[in-house]
Amino acid sequence: MLAFLFRRLIQAFFVMLTISVISFAIQGKLGDPVQQMVGMTVSPAERAHLRQELGLNDSFAVQYWHFLKNAAHGNFGISYYYKKPVLDLIFERMPATLELAFCAIILVAIFATPFGIYAAIRPRSLLSRLIMAFSTLGLSVPIFIVGIFLVYVFSIQLHMAPSFGRGHTVDVFGIWKSGLFTKSGLHHLMLPSITLAFALMPIFIRLIRSEMMEVLHSEYIRFAWSKGLSTNRIYFIHALKNTMLPVITVGGIQAGTLIAYTILTETIFQWPGMGFLFIDAVSRVDTPLISAYLMVVGGIFVTTNTVVDLIYGLVNPTVKLENHGL
Numbered sequence: 611m612l613a614f615l616f617r618r619l620i621q622a623f624f625v626m627l628t629i630s631v632i633s634f635a636i637q638g639k640l641g642d643p644v645q646q647m648v649g650m651t652v653s654p655a656e657r658a659h660l661r662q663e664l665g666l667n668d669s670f671a672v673q674y675w676h677f678l679k680n681a682a683h684g685n686f687g688i689s690y691y692y693k694k695p696v697l698d699l700i701f702e703r704m705p706a707t708l709e710l711a712f713c714a715i716i717l718v719a720i721f722a723t724p725f726g727i728y729a730a731i732r733p734r735s736l737l738s739r740l741i742m743a744f745s746t747l748g749l750s751v752p753i754f755i756v757g758i759f760l761v762y763v764f765s766i767q768l769h770m771a772p773s774f775g776r777g778h779t780v781d782v783f784g785i786w787k788s789g790l791f792t793k794s795g796l797h798h799l800m801l802p803s804i805t806l807a808f809a810l811m812p813i814f815i816r817l818i819r820s821e822m823m824e825v826l827h828s829e830y831i832r833f834a835w836s837k838g839l840s841t842n843r844i845y846f847i848h849a850l851k852n853t854m855l856p857v858i859t860v861g862g863i864q865a866g867t868l869i870a871y872t873i874l875t876e877t878i879f880q881w882p883g884m885g886f887l888f889i890d891a892v893s894r895v896d897t898p899l900i901s902a903y904l905m906v907v908g909g910i911f912v913t914t915n916t917v918v919d920l921i922y923g924l925v926n927p928t929v930k931l932e933n934h935g936l
Contacts, residue, residue, distance in 0.1 A: 618919070629908035630677070633904035635670075637897040637901060687901075690895075691899075696901075696903075703886070704883075707884040709788065710881060713799050717807035721807075722810075722811045725818075733819075742815075745811075745815045745816050746812070753805060753871060753875065756805050757802070760801045777797060778792045780792055806872065806875050814861070865914055869911075884906070887903070
């Protein structure tokens with residue numbers, strides 16, 4: 611276990627280093643931040659002085675070295691637009707994004723698991739065909755179309771749910787503003803969480819169905835039938851347990867991908883999360899905020915993949931973590 615963690619930490623270091631190079635390198639391709647920070651009346655001399663103060667005239671290597679030194683101390687710079695430390699801005703928005711992703715994952719687990727199991731057990735039934743048709747539709751329709759459709763039906767036509775905002779929030783231990791504990795917050799979560807879940811649910815339905823169908827045709831399941839074990843025990847203990855191993859792996863990766871999906875969802879519903887903040891930063895060429903966002907999201911991916919590997923080893927004792935490939 612310790613050897614595995616050590617290797618994963620080394621791998622995480624190089625992954626984050628690569629992400630830092632990429633996130634820093636694209637800064638110069640997004641436009642001139644000075645032009646976004648000052649008005650049209652500012653003289654060229656003042657613009658040049660500001661560029662010198664920000665270190666924008668230094669070489670790429672010098673700028674990147676300063677970026678790494680500051681990042682090692684948790685300092686990713688000051689937002690050009692908000693005039694605040696960029697990590698503070700991201701951490702302020704992070705609870706909204708995590709709550710949205712959490713609700714979407716709960717919806718996927720509640721619906722995708724039974725649908726996938728049923729489609730594997732009764733593949734020829736009408737309901738299974740409808741489930742697979744739904745999964746095909748979900749894979750084909752872009753997430754922004756789903757979001758706009760839900761807004762039109764449930765907000766504009768039926769007036770059942772709000773179309774934007776987060777609603778009322780409450781402080782949790784003084785460090786977390788949550789909308790999960792208020793009626794307004796839950797009401798505002800409904801449409802964006804359904805939209806986000808719709809993007810992942812078809813993948814998990816198909817994955818659970820295909821994996822379980824493969825397991826049900828394996829030798830040990832046939833042996834379990836021959837021993838006269840109950841149907842529920844075969845389906846929901848022996849078959850389902852082995853079905854969930856690849857699902858855990860893919861699920862962990864997709865959980866990290868949710869952060870990327872939230873960019874579109876948060877934009878559609880004006881959800882005050884990290885994704886909406888990132889789009890705002892791109893439009894304003896707020897390069898410190900863009901770089902910090904990419905680093906934070908990269909860290910989430912790395913952490914998620916490490917946790918998934920650990921869980922995989924715990925669920926399947928035959929997997930030796932110390933021998934697990936990087």
